[in-house]
Amino acid sequence: xxxxxxxxxxxxxxxxxxxxxxxxxxxxxxxxxxxxxxxxxxxxxxxxxxxxxxxxxxxxxxxxxxxxxxxxxxxxxxxxxxxxxxxxxxxxxxxxxxxxxxxxxxxxxxxxxxxxxxxxxxxxxxxxxxxxxxxxxxxxxxxxxxx
Numbered sequence: 001x002x003x004x005x006x007x008x009x010x011x012x013x014x015x016x017x018x019x020x021x022x023x024x025x026x027x028x029x030x031x032x033x034x035x036x037x038x039x040x041x042x043x044x045x046x047x048x049x050x051x052x053x054x055x056x057x058x059x060x061x062x063x064x065x066x067x068x069x070x071x072x073x074x075x076x077x078x079x080x081x082x083x084x085x086x087x088x089x090x091x092x093x094x095x096x097x098x099x100x101x102x103x104x105x106x107x108x109x110x111x112x113x114x115x116x117x118x119x120x121x122x123x124x125x126x127x128x129x130x131x132x133x134x135x136x137x138x139x140x141x142x143x144x145x146x147x
Contacts, residue, residue: 109140
């Protein structure tokens with residue numbers, strides 16, 4: 001049985017020549033050395049392949065991270081500048097008292113129509129309360145100097 005294993009492990013050159021017992025053990029040891037060197041080469045190749053795969057995976061993850069954090073992604077989400085928005089309100093959202101604010105008296109604000117109060121508050125970027133009394137109080141408090 002061992003002779004079948006030994007004969008199958010020998011190279012074709014060894015089959016053609018007749019060898020003695022000493023030569024067979026020498027040939028087997030050489031074959032075992034070759035086999036161990038091949039196994040080492042395969043292990044080295046597999047470890048390098050694993051390393052290469054892990055490097056490729058890390059590179060792929062890094063590219064994904066760069067793509068996600070790049071400013072181009074934000075441009076893709078919102079390609080138009082904020083000044084070009086078609087739905088932007090005509091009324092400013094931050095209140096700044098202009099130099100030419102309405103110079104009306106307390107009586108003018110108390111007798112002013114609700115629609116005019118709404119428009120006045122909207123033009124100056126102020127919140128428009130739901131009730132007429134609250135609108136008048138806001139206009140008086142905002143546009144009149146305290147005496």
